[in-house]
Amino acid sequence: xxxxxxxxxxxxxxxxxxxxxxxxxxxxxxxxxxxxxxxxxxxxxxxxxxxxxxxxxxxxxxxxxxxxxxxxxxxxxxxxxxxxxxxxxxxxxxxxxxxxxxxxxxxxxxxxxxxxxxxxxxxxxxxxxxxxxxxxxxxxxxxxxxxxxxxxxxxxxxxxxxxxxxxxxxxxxxxxxxxxxxxxxxxxxxxxxxxxxxxxxxxxxxxxxxxxxxxxxxxxxxxxxxxxxxxxxxxxxxxxxxxxxxxxxxxxxxxxxxxxxxxxxxx
Amino acid sequence: xxxxxxxxxxxxxxxxxxxxxxxxxxxxxxxxxxxxxxxxxxxxxxxxxxxxxxxxxxxxxxxxxxxxxxxxxxxxxxxxxxxxxxxxxxxxxxxxxxxxxxxxxxxxxxxxxxxxxxxxxxxxxxxxxxxxxxxxxxxxxxxxxxxxxxxxxxxxxxxxxxxxxxxxxxxxxxxxxxxxxxxxxxxxxxxxxxxxxxxxxxxxxxxxxxxxxxxxxxxxxxxxxxxxxxxxxxxxxxxxxxxxxxxxxxxxxxxxxxxxxxxxxxxxxxxxxx
Numbered sequence: 001x002x003x004x005x006x007x008x009x010x011x012x013x014x015x016x017x018x019x020x021x022x023x024x025x026x027x028x029x030x031x032x033x034x035x036x037x038x039x040x041x042x043x044x045x046x047x048x049x050x051x052x053x054x055x056x057x058x059x060x061x062x063x064x065x066x067x068x069x070x071x072x073x074x075x076x077x078x079x080x081x082x083x084x085x086x087x088x089x090x091x092x093x094x095x096x097x098x099x100x101x102x103x104x105x106x107x108x109x110x111x112x113x114x115x116x117x118x119x120x121x122x123x124x125x126x127x128x129x130x131x132x133x134x135x136x137x138x139x140x141x142x143x144x145x146x147x148x149x150x151x152x153x154x155x156x157x158x159x160x161x162x163x164x165x166x167x168x169x170x171x172x173x174x175x176x177x178x179x180x181x182x183x184x185x186x187x188x189x190x191x192x193x194x195x196x197x198x199x200x201x202x203x204x205x206x207x208x209x210x211x212x213x214x215x216x217x218x219x220x221x222x223x224x225x226x227x228x229x230x231x232x233x234x235x236x237x238x239x240x241x242x243x244x245x246x247x248x249x250x251x252x253x254x255x256x257x258x259x260x261x262x263x264x265x266x267x
Numbered sequence: 268x269x270x271x272x273x274x275x276x277x278x279x280x281x282x283x284x285x286x287x288x289x290x291x292x293x294x295x296x297x298x299x300x301x302x303x304x305x306x307x308x309x310x311x312x313x314x315x316x317x318x319x320x321x322x323x324x325x326x327x328x329x330x331x332x333x334x335x336x337x338x339x340x341x342x343x344x345x346x347x348x349x350x351x352x353x354x355x356x357x358x359x360x361x362x363x364x365x366x367x368x369x370x371x372x373x374x375x376x377x378x379x380x381x382x383x384x385x386x387x388x389x390x391x392x393x394x395x396x397x398x399x400x401x402x403x404x405x406x407x408x409x410x411x412x413x414x415x416x417x418x419x420x421x422x423x424x425x426x427x428x429x430x431x432x433x434x435x436x437x438x439x440x441x442x443x444x445x446x447x448x449x450x451x452x453x454x455x456x457x458x459x460x461x462x463x464x465x466x467x468x469x470x471x472x473x474x475x476x477x478x479x480x481x482x483x484x485x486x487x488x489x490x491x492x493x494x495x496x497x498x499x500x501x502x503x504x505x506x507x508x509x510x511x512x513x514x515x516x517x518x519x520x521x522x523x524x525x526x527x528x529x530x531x532x533x534x535x536x537x538x539x540x541x
Contacts, residue, residue, distance in 0.1 A: 025329070028337035037365075038328035038389045046389060052326055056390065059323035066389035067326060126289045134293055138300040140322040144365060145300045150327060154355055154365055158329065162359030 003253075006246030013089050018156055025157050035153050036090075037144065038067050046070035051128070051192040055141035058132040075196055083197015087183060087190050088245035092152045096167055097183050100174035101222065110179060119178055119185050121225070121241070128188035143188055180222045183243075194240040202244060205260035208234040217248035217257060236262055306362040310369050310471065310488060312353055313376065313410035314385045314393045318490065324392035327365030329355050331384035331393060338383060352376050353384060369412075371473025371488050378407045378438050378472050408439065413471030413488035414495065415444070415464045422485035424461055427451045433462050433486045436478030443469040462486065466495065 021039075023029035030043040039047040048070030056063055078086060088094055104110050134142035144150060148170045151163045160167075173181045183190055206229050213231040218224045226239035227248065249257045304322055312331050315321050336351035343349045352369045356362040367384075369376060382405045385393045400406040415433075419425045437444045442465065449459040464486075471491070476484045504510040527534070 025333045025336055028333075033333055034328035034330045034389075035365075037326040038330070040330065040387075040389075048326070048389070056324065056326055061320065061323040062391070063324070063326075064389050064391040070389065126285065127292070130289055130293050130296065134296045134300060138297050138304065139319065140300060140304055140363070141326070142296060142300050144327050145303055145363070150365060151358070154327075154329065154357065158332065158355040159357060161357030163357045163364070165358060 003250045006250050010089050010245060011095070014092060014095060017090055018092060018153070021153065022157050035150055035157065037150060038070055045073065047074055049189070050075045050196065051131075051189050052141060052144060054132060054192075055135040055143060058135040059139050059141065060136070078193055078196050078200065080201055082202040082244040083200045083240050084190060084193045084243040085197070085202075086193050087187075088243040091149055091189075092156065093149050093167075093170060093182065093187075096148075096152070096171050097174045097180070097222075100171050101180065103175055104179060105219070109175070119181070121185055121223075123185050124188055124191035124194075127186060128191040131188050147189070148182070149187075149189060184222055184241075190241075190243075196240075198238075198240040201262050202259060203262045204237040204242060204244070204246070204248060205258055206230060206234060206237065207256045207258075208232065210254045210256035212254050212256075214253065216251040216253070220247045220251050222247075230256075236260065238262070304363055307493060308490060309362050309366075310371065310413050310473070310490065312367050312369070312384045312393055313378075313382055313407060313412055313470075314388075314395060314398045315412070316392055316394055317492070321392050322363060322366070324390050325363075325366050326390045326392070327355075328389065329365075329367070330387040330389065332367050334383040334387050338379065340377070340379070350374055369473070371413075371476040372484060375473030375477045376412060376470075377474075378410075378470065380407060381405065382407050382410075408468075408470060410470045410472075411491055413473070414466050414491050415469050415471065415473075415475050415486050416489050416494050417462055417464060417486045421481055421483070422462070423481060424459065427453065427457060427459055429460060430480060431460060431462070432478045432480050433475035436474045438472060438474060439468055439470070444475060 017032065020029065020032040021035065024031065024033040031041075033040045033043075034047075036049050037052045038049070041047055046066040046069050048067045050071045053063065053067055053071035056067070078084075131143040146166070148166045151166050155161075155163050155167070170182050174183075178185060206227075208229075208231060211231045215230075217230060218227055221227055222245070223239070223241045223243060226237050226242040229235050229237070244259075246259065249259065307318070309318070311318070311321060312335075316324055332351065332353040332355050335353040338351065341349050341351055352374045353367045354360075354369060356364050356366050356368055358364060360368075362368055382398060385395050385398060385405070388395070395405070398405055398407070398409050400409065417433075422430075424430050431446060434440070434444045434446055444462050444464055447459075447461045447463050449461055451457040451459050471488045473488045476487045479486050500513070503514050
């Protein structure tokens with residue numbers, strides 16, 4: 001079970017969080033109410049998604065203080081705790097795309113990877129900016145119109161309806177289309193958290209001395225360009241696109257990878 | 268030199284491509300978003316901003332629907348649990364996805380005194396100040412979720428049959444809906460008891476629509492902007508001193524047009540072909 005530690009921890013976290021949201025509607029619990037867009041923690045603390053908040057502000061609407069404060073709290077949390085930890089530890093779509101990824105490996109689809117010339121990983125930053133422009137032009141939070149993240153979350157809390165089609169589409173896209181297509185190329189929420197978490201403290205650390213260059217970490221990593229230092233240098237993964245999922249640590253047989261607190265002083 | 272020229276050309280090409288594809292995406296995305304915004308006949312929770320502003324402001328968190336769902340008073344007469352009024356639009360509901368709405372014939376708004384759905388709204392899409400009365404207390408009677416409209420041809424009261432289901436279901440009994448008596452000329456000895464909705468009082472809760480006995484409700488709630496007309500500011504009520512004040516500053520306008528040579532009937536028949 002050793003090589004499943006962080007994977008299991010993540011699933012437990014994701015499912016617990018979703019269960020708390022579900023219970024808020026179904027049983028009136030006051031642990032986590034609302035959805036990612038805006039939530040209330042233990043009946044008191046406001047939380048809000050920074051990118052959703054930006055979209056609403058882009059429409060020109062002057063938002064209530066609760067949302068602004070909530071967005072600030074979430075931003076500071078991920079700024080300190082670990083960038084895209086939201087993506088791998090909280091977001092329900094992560095379970096869908098992880099499943100697609102696992103199947104890709106089982107079905108050997110990765111070997112036949114097609115080179116999608118137009119779809120680079122940086123597309124998500126363009127989409128992030130575009131989402132704000134479209135929000136301003138159309139007068140509604142534009143990404144929220146099609147976000148599979150909140151569609152899935154609301155689906156779990158309030159019922160899916162035809163929204164399930166969006167989740168299936170993401171699954172098919174990641175399985176048969178582009179590897180890590182949604183989370184690694186398109187999702188503007190992930191892009192936002194990449195920027196927020198650029199300087200976050202909790203980081204994966206690599207020990208070049210222990211590494212045997214088996215490359216298992218690069219196979220499982222959903223953003224494997226962040227692991228460029230593997231078997232080259234003993235440095236931390238400081239790229240904001242790392243989701244802190246810990247899969248690389250799980251699969252490493254040589255203890256060459258592990259979570260660590262970032263130090264900003266140069267060695 | 269040739270190499271750096273090549274690099275520069277490649278850089279410009281890829282940049283141009285990125286910008287172009289982003290513009291393409293933006294057009295598709297805007298078009299799609301604008302279309303899905305257009306769901307005019309949707310009933311929103313109490314205190315909701317006008318639809319256009321509401322769609323800007325709503326952060327789609329569902330706190331209002333959760334507050335509505337978890338009321339101890341959500342019980343049918345036999346004590347069984349009934350669902351809350353507010354639903355969160357999902358795919359296939361043909362309303363802006365993730366926004367709260369209600370369908371009066373399924374579950375109308377029961378007009379809770381403490382209005383649980385409104386104070387929880389974090390974004391301001393449900394505007395609490397609009398529901399405060401003079402004493403600064405929440406007053407559900409100030410909400411305008413919609414306006415009840417009676418379709419005379421299918422309302423059996425207009426046929427002469429005695430029915431006052433909507434009148435009795437109304438939480439603002441004898442205020443939002445009153446009964447107007449009219450002589451039934453067909454029988455010569457009976458009265459019509461006709462429901463009349465007063466738009467200055469009706470909150471649009473939908474209890475009348477839910478109570479209506481006809482196969483398809485003859486009284487139904489429409490969003491206020493779809494159930495009302497507008498006379499325009501150039502109509503002034505000459506018999507109303509207050510309305511007259513609107514034009515107290517108006518200046519006389521002298522027109523210098525010559526009197527037309529044509530007959531009035533020529534003018535009336537202009538641009539008309541039979």
